Amino acid sequence: MATFIVRRLLLMGLVLFGVSVLMFCILLTFSPERRAAAFVTSPQQARDIPKIIIQYGLDQPVYIQYYRWVKEISAGNFGYSTVAVSPVSEAFMRYLPITIEMNLFSTPLIIIIGIWLGTQAGIHKDKAIDQVTRIFAIIGWSLPTFLFALLLLMIFYGLFKLFPPGVLSNSVEMFIMNNPEQFIRYTGMYVVDGILNGRLDISLDALRHLVLPVVTQVTVVIAILVRVMRSSMIEEMSKDYIITARAKGADRKTTCFKHARKNALLPAVTVAGWLVALSIEGSVTVEVIFNRPGMGQWLVQSATQLDIPVILSVCMFLGLIYVTTNLIIDVLYAYIDPRIQLS
Amino acid sequence: MGNILEIKNLVVNFYTYEGVVKALNDVSFSVDHGSTFGLVGESGCGKSVTARAIMRIIQEPGRIESGQVILYPETVDGNGSVDLLKQSEAYMEDLRGNQISMIFQEPNAALNPIMSIGDQVAESFLFHQKQILCETILSELSDGQHRPSKAVLMCLKTIYGKAADDGDSFFFKLLGSVPFLRNWDRRLKSVAIRRAVSLIGKLGIPQPERIVNLYPHNLSGGMKQRIVIAIGLASNPLLLIADEATSNLDVTIQAQILELLKILKKDGISSILLITHDLGVVAETCDRVGVMYAGNICEIADVREVFEAPLHPYTRALLKSVPKINQDDRLASIPGNVPNLVNPPSGCRFHPRCMAALPICRHEAPALVNAHGRHLVACHNSSVA
Numbered sequence: 025m026a027t028f029i030v031r032r033l034l035l036m037g038l039v040l041f042g043v044s045v046l047m048f049c050i051l052l053t054f055s056p057e058r059r060a061a062a063f064v065t066s067p068q069q070a071r072d073i074p075k076i077i078i079q080y081g082l083d084q085p086v087y088i089q090y091y092r093w094v095k096e097i098s099a100g101n102f103g104y105s106t107v108a109v110s111p112v113s114e115a116f117m118r119y120l121p122i123t124i125e126m127n128l129f130s131t132p133l134i135i136i137i138g139i140w141l142g143t144q145a146g147i148h149k150d151k152a153i154d155q156v157t158r159i160f161a162i163i164g165w166s167l168p169t170f171l172f173a174l175l176l177l178m179i180f181y182g183l184f185k186l187f188p189p190g191v192l193s194n195s196v197e198m199f200i201m202n203n204p205e206q207f208i209r210y211t212g213m214y215v216v217d218g219i220l221n222g223r224l225d226i227s228l229d230a231l232r233h234l235v236l237p238v239v240t241q242v243t244v245v246i247a248i249l250v251r252v253m254r255s256s257m258i259e260e261m262s263k264d265y266i267i268t269a270r271a272k273g274a275d276r277k278t279t280c281f282k283h284a285r286k287n288a289l290l291p292a293v294t295v296a297g298w299l300v301a302l303s304i305e306g307s308v309t310v311e312v313i314f315n316r317p318g319m320g321q322w323l324v325q326s327a328t329q330l331d332i333p334v335i336l337s338v339c340m341f342l343g344l345i346y347v348t349t350n351l352i353i354d355v356l357y358a359y360i361d362p363r364i365q366l367s
Numbered sequence: 368m369g370n371i372l373e374i375k376n377l378v379v380n381f382y383t384y385e386g387v388v389k390a391l392n393d394v395s396f397s398v399d400h401g402s403t404f405g406l407v408g409e410s411g412c413g414k415s416v417t418a419r420a421i422m423r424i425i426q427e428p429g430r431i432e433s434g435q436v437i438l439y440p441e442t443v444d445g446n447g448s449v450d451l452l453k454q455s456e457a458y459m460e461d462l463r464g465n466q467i468s469m470i471f472q473e474p475n476a477a478l479n480p481i482m483s484i485g486d487q488v489a490e491s492f493l494f495h496q497k498q499i500l501c502e503t504i505l506s507e508l509s510d511g512q513h514r515p516s517k518a519v520l521m522c523l524k525t526i527y528g529k530a531a532d533d534g535d536s537f538f539f540k541l542l543g544s545v546p547f548l549r550n551w552d553r554r555l556k557s558v559a560i561r562r563a564v565s566l567i568g569k570l571g572i573p574q575p576e577r578i579v580n581l582y583p584h585n586l587s588g589g590m591k592q593r594i595v596i597a598i599g600l601a602s603n604p605l606l607l608i609a610d611e612a613t614s615n616l617d618v619t620i621q622a623q624i625l626e627l628l629k630i631l632k633k634d635g636i637s638s639i640l641l642i643t644h645d646l647g648v649v650a651e652t653c654d655r656v657g658v659m660y661a662g663n664i665c666e667i668a669d670v671r672e673v674f675e676a677p678l679h680p681y682t683r684a685l686l687k688s689v690p691k692i693n694q695d696d697r698l699a700s701i702p703g704n705v706p707n708l709v710n711p712p713s714g715c716r717f718h719p720r721c722m723a724a725l726p727i728c729r730h731e732a733p734a735l736v737n738a739h740g741r742h743l744v745a746c747h748n749s750s751v752a
Binding site: 149262263264265267268269270271272273274275276282286287360361362363 | 419456462481491494495
């Protein structure tokens, strides 16, 4: 088990190296002038572009630039983000909690509701709960995220004025900006910080802003998990060992939950892990539409403005998330299924 | 000798997208106390469906339409009968694995791949012998070899005493849903595992203490089949249904398993319903044989009768198609195919392939009648019957 994890960690380094090389090569297909232009803020500076190119060595061969980048990265210097107007590492710490906060709510909901709904739909195949679940799954699966998000926004904000977009209400945000000593940003997540600072009203306000993004995220992502869980449950329920269990005298609850569900969880675990990674990355649309300054929004702006240090770092980070999730899934797999031996 | 099980006019249909599959069409037979009844027929003729109908574990989309499955559990002379098809699901749960149990054809698929062997065998004990297990624990507690503190002892005695009285009461349901406290039955499980070890050992598996901690994929096919048999035997059933229990095994293992069944029958199980397509196995083990074709019973007779003087044309053809070592000419086969049971042939379902078919066979299904002695046959052709 330990050797397995160590080997996978080593492999993780290899994967990250691959991701970085790939990203680097893609980004260097832009001309040095185009990349230098990212630093330019006024027309006067445009005259200095050749100088910038020479100063930062933007016209040097790829491997030299890559070597320089790796050297900087390993020294902990991730570059400067022109989009965030601050160093990448600093901006990272500002944007990441916003995304994590949303996923902290959506991920458990996706996993718990997804597996529960899938199980129920599988057990009660073709019954009412199955039909309703399937309809919802198809809606979540086929409706574009942005459309669904906009619909929610129209109804619950435009019509009922219930759940506004953004992260905090203006008044609360002003209060935090004006009194930084009264509201200490321990984690950067407002809901958690509100509790830690004893300001439940701020927590509640942040929660109110989280409702719609989380609902969108869950509805869109959960469909896949529900469908996988449902079909795998149906498959397991038709296997011979279920008949054996029933012939032993097992009641319905035991056959469904003790025998079938644990087996049915195997494919669902794969999908669930993948969905967790996906939803951290895929918060892009949700963050843009609900105006939440998280990783997704930052990545989109950086991509459109060619903020290369950000693109590189964020992609590396997402790669890291995927690889880690995969590792966790593999370990979980071995835990659930005795046929799988990690060695 | 009285019957232990009597099946009367059993009809089972499967409602598939293709149409209604008439899997069992008026099946009747009975199994004597203390005998082995063999049910033979080609694949898909409804043998397994019959077995599952008896246990009422037919899977979707199958449905038992009508008929009776009568069990005579109490006495050898046939008083105190129970029609299983009229009982509640709870009654059936109590009966399955306890009075009637079943062993399956595919040992690889019949065991839960992610549950340890010990747990799977112990489950039978936990379902049906909670009371005995609790009493064992209570006697061990008062024995006091590894004695817990007095308060804990009191608690344990109360709980297991209560569980011995009524293990399914509301109190235990409540206890089972409380985290941490739901582990009260840990001792129960360990006693059940101990019993599983001794049972597995009895079936001739070496190192049962080690086996119970393994998973199905660690064992060979023959071992797995023994485990499946162990599950079936856990509660000393009155009737053991062996559904092609030896079909997927090597011949040597098959012989071992059949030998095992014979021994077990001698010292315990009252009766066996053996389902197979292997006539050799039938000749070896059965007392009485029922021949099935396309959801019907064609012939029922004592095993010698069937092999020496078969009456039904299908039985004859079936026996002719068994290869013999000194046979020079081509192996006889039955012309035609097994009918599709969505649209079974009218009248006698065997008539399109029958060598002795009469005009009446086309539109009238023959009834199962007594030919002589205890030899029953369903055929119109009197020159046959």
